[in-house]
Amino acid sequence: MATPTRKAIEKPTEDQLIQAVKSMPAFPESVNKIIELASDINCSAKQLVRVIERDPVITMKVLQMVNSSFYCLPRKLTSAHHAVAYLGLNTVKNLAVGIAAVGILSTEGVGGLNTNAFLHHSLATAVIARRLGMKIKDKHQYDLTEFFVAGLVHDFGKLVFMRNYADGFNRAIEAARKRRRALHEAERALMGIDHAQVGGILGGEWHLPEHLTVCMREHHLDAHEGGVLLDCVIVANHLSKVRKIGSSGNYFVPEDLPDRVIHTFGNRTMEMIDRWVGDISTEYEDAKALAA
Numbered sequence: 001m002a003t004p005t006r007k008a009i010e011k012p013t014e015d016q017l018i019q020a021v022k023s024m025p026a027f028p029e030s031v032n033k034i035i036e037l038a039s040d041i042n043c044s045a046k047q048l049v050r051v052i053e054r055d056p057v058i059t060m061k062v063l064q065m066v067n068s069s070f071y072c073l074p075r076k077l078t079s080a081h082h083a084v085a086y087l088g089l090n091t092v093k094n095l096a097v098g099i100a101a102v103g104i105l106s107t108e109g110v111g112g113l114n115t116n117a118f119l120h121h122s123l124a125t126a127v128i129a130r131r132l133g134m135k136i137k138d139k140h141q142y143d144l145t146e147f148f149v150a151g152l153v154h155d156f157g158k159l160v161f162m163r164n165y166a167d168g169f170n171r172a173i174e175a176a177r178k179r180r181r182a183l184h185e186a187e188r189a190l191m192g193i194d195h196a197q198v199g200g201i202l203g204g205e206w207h208l209p210e211h212l213t214v215c216m217r218e219h220h221l222d223a224h225e226g227g228v229l230l231d232c233v234i235v236a237n238h239l240s241k242v243r244k245i246g247s248s249g250n251y252f253v254p255e256d257l258p259d260r261v262i263h264t265f266g267n268r269t270m271e272m273i274d275r276w277v278g279d280i281s282t283e284y285e286d287a288k289a290l291a292a
Contacts, residue, residue, distance in 0.1 A: 038093035120246025126151035128236035157199025
């Protein structure tokens with residue numbers, strides 16, 4: 001008996017993709033306001049604190065993170081006012097974005113990709129990216145929390161696929177695994193677009209800062225415009241796969257990294273960078289608390 005022919009995947013149009021992105025859960029209004037205020041050079045700490053304190057969940061999780069192993073503060077901070085005063089507007093803004101992103105990821109359950117495994121992959125990439133940012137701090141001017149958030153959201157274009165194009169996405173995962181190729185290549189072949197390109201659209205819809213949107217859009221490009229921030233995300237993504245922490249649905253681990261990434265890390269091999277990063281278990285456990 002002949003095997004039934006599988007239905008061809010219909011490639012989404014640009015308009016369909018935009019509508020799919022618009023259908024994604026939005027950030028809480030408080031987080032959108034925090035992003036808006038922190039981007040305003042005239043914003044005062046008092047204004048930002050007032051918005052944070054209106055959202056008890058954001059307040060609780062910001063304090064949870066600032067009092068964790070991420071910051072190793074000499075004393076416990078007990079209010080949003082103390083957090084902003086001690087860490088600054090930009091760090092607290094980035095924490096709020098990270099908290100909101102984990103909240104959205106925790107509610108997603110559509111498609112064939114295990115969302116719990118995807119959450120763990122995203123958190124591990126975030127933690128490793130931040131650790132790498134600390135290691136090469138003389139090469140950048142970024143807030144370290146930006147490395148965490150960039151690593152966290154880099155693969156969020158996959159959520160659009162999971163929610164709206166589950167059949168095509170599942171078949172791309174299957175094809176990539178069978179043929180030992182990168183998932184984004186299988187996505188392009190089947191659907192005409194990959195999760196990174198979709199992630200760039202999503203970052204714009206969420207009004208994320210441009211450097212975070214670039215990390216979502218260009219993390220599979222050899223020549224990218226994300227600078228050191230994206231170099232760290234690319235390596236962190238690689239290491240989270242090597243260490244087998246969670247799963248992003250992409251089981252292909254390339255042997256070589258792009259030349260500019262290798263240069264950023266002083267021509268170290270991946271084995272050397274892995275040892276350089278070291279144990280992340282404490283920070284990883286603290287990061288997982290964001291999803292609790």
